[in-house]
Amino acid sequence: xxxxxxxxxxxxxxxxxxxxxxxxxxxxxxxxxRRCAALAxxxxxRAKDVPAFGLANFKDCxxxxxxERGLSCVLLSSGRRTGEGTTAYTEPCFLPREHPLASGARxxxxxxxxxxxxxxxxxxxxxxxxxxxxxxxxxxCDNSIDxxxxxxxxxxxxxxWLDIVTRERMGEGVVTMPVSVKAMHNWASHAVRFxxxxxxxxxxx
Numbered sequence: 390x391x392x393x394x395x396x397x398x399x400x401x402x403x404x405x406x407x408x409x410x411x412x413x414x415x416x417x418x419x420x421x422x423r424r425c426a427a428l429a430x431x432x433x434x435r436a437k438d439v440p441a442f443g444l445a446n447f448k449d450c451x452x453x454x455x456x457e458r459g460l461s462c463v464l465l466s467s468g469r470r471t472g473e474g475t476t477a478y479t480e481p482c483f484l485p486r487e488h489p490l491a492s493g494a495r496x497x498x499x500x501x502x503x504x505x506x507x508x509x510x511x512x513x514x515x516x517x518x519x520x521x522x523x524x525x526x527x528x529x530c531d532n533s534i535d536x537x538x539x540x541x542x543x544x545x546x547x548x549x550w551l552d553i554v555t556r557e558r559m560g561e562g563v564v565t566m567p568v569s570v571k572a573m574h575n576w577a578s579h580a581v582r583f584x585x586x587x588x589x590x591x592x593x594x
Contacts, residue, residue, distance in 0.1 A: 399499055399509050402429045404469035407497030407509070408490060413464045415443030419479045422466035426477040429499070430470045434477055438529040440574035441479040446588040451542060454560025455483045455590075461491040462590060467535070469500070474531035478570050481590035483540055488593065532570040538592045539565045539573055545583030550576055564592065 399405060409421035419441035427433050444464055455462055460483040468477035484491055489498065489508070497509040542562035543551060554565040573589060580587045 399425060399428050399497065401431070402499035403471070403502060404500035405429050405497055405509070406465060406467040406490070408463055408493055408495055409466050409497065411495050413444045413493075415441055415445070415464070415479070418464055418466060422468065422477055422479045425466065425497070426468040426475070429468065430475055432475065432528045434475070434528050434530055439477045439479070440532065440570070442481065442574060442577055442589065444481055446586045447481065448586075448588065450561045451540070451588055451590070454540065454562060457560065459486055460484060461486050461493070463490060463493045465490065465591070469535070471534070473534045475528070476532050476535045476570065477530050478532055478535075478574065480570075480574070481588070482593055483590045484593040532574070533572070535570045536567045537570065538567050539589050540592055541565060541587075541589045543580055543584050543587045545580065545587075547580065562588075
């Protein structure tokens with residue numbers, strides 16, 4: 390996935406993904422995601438348009454389900470800019486243990502056109518990404534254009550949506566067919582009212 394012989398720049402990158410802060414603190418990571426998007430895309434994004442879901446409900450059963458498939462869990466921030474629009478979001482992610490981001494250490498990958506994914510060089514200090522209050526921004530995101538399969542653990546009435554998108558069981562949860570980031574976060578924001586311990590994680594192979 391990455392080229393270890395080169396370094397990419399966050400500024401002007403068409404996409405980024407990574408662990409931007411340490412400790413798995415959702416508020417800090419989410420703000421860092423918005424600031425990274427501003428650096429990469431040259432646009433301040435509205436905080437309300439950059440969804441974030443954290444690790445507070447991550448349980449031993451979720452870790453066991455991931456481990457059974459050789460996966461680790463990290464709190465990951467991602468964003469990209471295309472002709473269709475801009476995306477930016479923070480969410481738990483199950484990814485292979487050998488993935489360059491699987492350790493959970495602060496590390497960011499950027500996408501360079503014609504080259505692929507590179508580790509970001511000269512990443513700004515975390516304080517400049519997540520410290521203090523950022524301008525509210527004027528631009529929104531369209532997270533409906535990013536689509537992924539997810540692991541979901543939920544006990545309650547999903548209103549039928551979860552049954553429709555479920556592909557298979559995974560431990561005490563399920564794996565969905567690919568769904569949009571927007572749909573996943575919107576559903577979770579409502580599902581927490583029926584199951585305060587609901588948890589989901591994006592799946593990366």
